[in-house]
Amino acid sequence: MATATETATVWRGPGVYSADELSLEQYHADIVPGGSLSSSGARALLDPGCPAQFDYDRRQPQLPKKEFEIGTAVHSVLLGSGADLVVVDAEMWNTKAIKAEVADIRADGHIPLKPSDMQQVADMVAAVRAHPVAGPLFTPGSGTPEQSLYWIDPDTGVTCRVRPDWLKHLPDLTLCVDYKTAVKADPEAVSKAIAERGYHQQDAFYIDGIQQVLGLPARFLFVFQSKTAPYLITVRELSDADRAIGRAKNQRALRIYAECTKTGIWPDWTGPTDSIPYISLPTWAATREAEEYLK
Template identity: 50%
Template sequence: MTNTALAGASAPAAVAGGITEPGIYDMTAEEYHADRVSLSSSGARRLLPPTGCPALFRHEQDNPAEPKKTFDLGHAAHRLVLGDGPDLVRIDADEWRSKAVKEEVAAVRAEGGVPLKPAEYEQVHAMADALRQHPVAAVLFDPARGRPEQSLFWRDRPTGVMRRARFDWLPDARSGRLIIPDYKTCRSAAPSALAKAVEEYGYHQQADWYRSGAKALGLADDSAAFVFVCQEKTAPHLVSVVELDAAAMRIGAARNRRALDIYAECTATGRWPGYSDELAYLSLPAWAEIRDTEEYL
């Protein structure tokens, strides 16, 4: 694990559980996710309603979930597109029910690899090939113009919280506007579907978080762009490259600020509350109220 970013930066500084000095670190995904000092973008999103709260965030930090089979395809596609990540291992069996095959799959996972069925193995290679044919995506992930899987750590000035982000791809420094791409697999890369996904998964918060990291470490200014390269899992594996508008970025920044304030307070007090400590007064969802008013009243 090395700090490769800041001129004059010291060797990686860490305490039990995490990095304490800002910089760009060359580290494994396991080392990155094991950090318990800094706050990530996904952690910030988990701190906030409507689907998260501090108590859920703390529980998930203390009880990391086991890797799910459903994530294997995404990890495999990332490996081929970015050129970095776990080894992909083809398991020559369409069904993984026998004892021998289960043991083979378990052995691959134990070694840090991603086991794939034959059809999945062919699928992710087809996805990588399709992405390399896209005129914009192919340039954004050009191996000659950047580095994959770079871990950034920086300190939030208002709260003192150490923040972190793991960039899919960090472009090399050059003149002109810095464009930071993030690769995502999806069911549909149609713009209307992606707009819903941005709201559902908080991708506007991720975009603001990563831009903040690049700016804090002197890699970019306010003109830097963060774009999502979204690719469908099913053939012909269509690709859309999207940048969020100013309104979405403002909302993402405001939610991130709220999450950082909550994290700083919870860390200081040692108290991680749930959704609410008070009696909640509920109304029907607006759509249900309109429906039933029209039908019964």
Template identity: 45%
Template sequence: MTPAPVEVEPGLYDIPAELYHSDPIPGGSLSSTGARRIADCPARFKYFLDHPEPYKPEFEFGTAAHTVILGNGPELIVVDEQRWDTNETKARVAAIRAAGNVPLKPEARQRIDDMAEALASHAEASDLLTPGSGLAEQSIFWEENGIWRRSRIDWLRPDEIVDYKSARSVHPDYLQKAVNDYGYHQQDDFYRRGAVHLGLIPPTGTFKFIFQEKQPPYLVAVVELDFPARVIGGELNDRAFYAYAKGRETGYWPAYSEGVTYLSLPPWVERKYAEENS
């Protein structure tokens, strides 16, 4: 059951993930994920707002990794059965999920424990997540220019935000593409704005990502985005805030373009054609 909206004052809250994701702000608030969607396509944002994504079991591995790495989250329950497609096991797994916990196969639990061990041996990452140096899974709510916004911070330190992400690879080329594809530069700006606005970190506070591979040897990379990336993320968020306010005011959520769109071929195709026919 979705919790009912409640009166929320701007600030920092230690609340369950389910309550945060249900959006307890009466009338709704904009999250970083929502800002990334609306900056790409307001119509797509509005669709997902009206049709929330269904629960996906594949997200459970990431949730479980966060729980072990950050020391905060749902209970992880190992279901030691070779097959999860029997009626008995399916019922047990469903009951675990219904209780708000995460069912895991033994090999998945072992893999997460091995990831935690590898991260603990990474000097900078383990220092950032030193127990007692920050607060795990904190939700913040704030209002600017008539727009309520919300974020859920993995690890909040007095002078910085730390976000842990499992990844297919931590090679710099892959991470560069991932940051752009998933809008992590927008997330950096969005979270930082909220934390600074609420006085949780100073204006000079930093945002660091900890990326970790999900397969052995579970390599780790600590990443801080450069100034141009943060500027672009901020401008995309400004665009999202404008589109969000306009959409709420008018009820109009445009797609990528209006009317006829004229497209060119990719530049590399034109270059190749010119070279072959010169």
């Protein structure tokens, strides 16, 4: 959560905040008095997460993960917004001096990169620019990067927030283009990632937020890029049926968040109970083993 000073100097109510006005760190710290719910928060409240874990995690400072630095670096160059990239002129970061330099760069909020990593970032951005679909979507100057949008959910009264990667405004329509890097970016892998990471919830949450704040119809487009050369790209739009599932999950998460905020009780997976619940094997395991052993 943000400090009282940060909240007092930044928060001015629901609406649009530019990337210059509100940093990514402030966005994640949550500048809203009393708290707000993001798409990732809505996903964390539901299985396999739970309110207790969500409440703990949001109160802890989240350190940047080193394995995400390449993706974050590509994101920054592609969108022209985000952390500065600093090349450390060494391919091996195993000396005390280099480790200290890398630590200082990260402490300053920048991304340290090896020369080969910087070349990879440049090659990945070039692949996006050359892609027949993704390239025009991210044409420099044709969209707005990393705006933060805040609104009040009409059903629960919960303050919600999103930070779209790239908003491309067309006549009577806003395109929300979401860029993700992945180990695999083929359509089957993308489909699995959407299911496993709840990206259908993100899709619905962002569309609803954009329409609430900007008052225009919105479409959400996924741009997945492989982190392995030649850095192939898959661009997809979610089906209406899958988006409806994501929206229904978001609505449940909003109700849970509203209730937990009201009561101050953030339960774990089990919740209050006087008995020890039963647990079962996964359906696939029970079916397979029953066929083999219960003959």
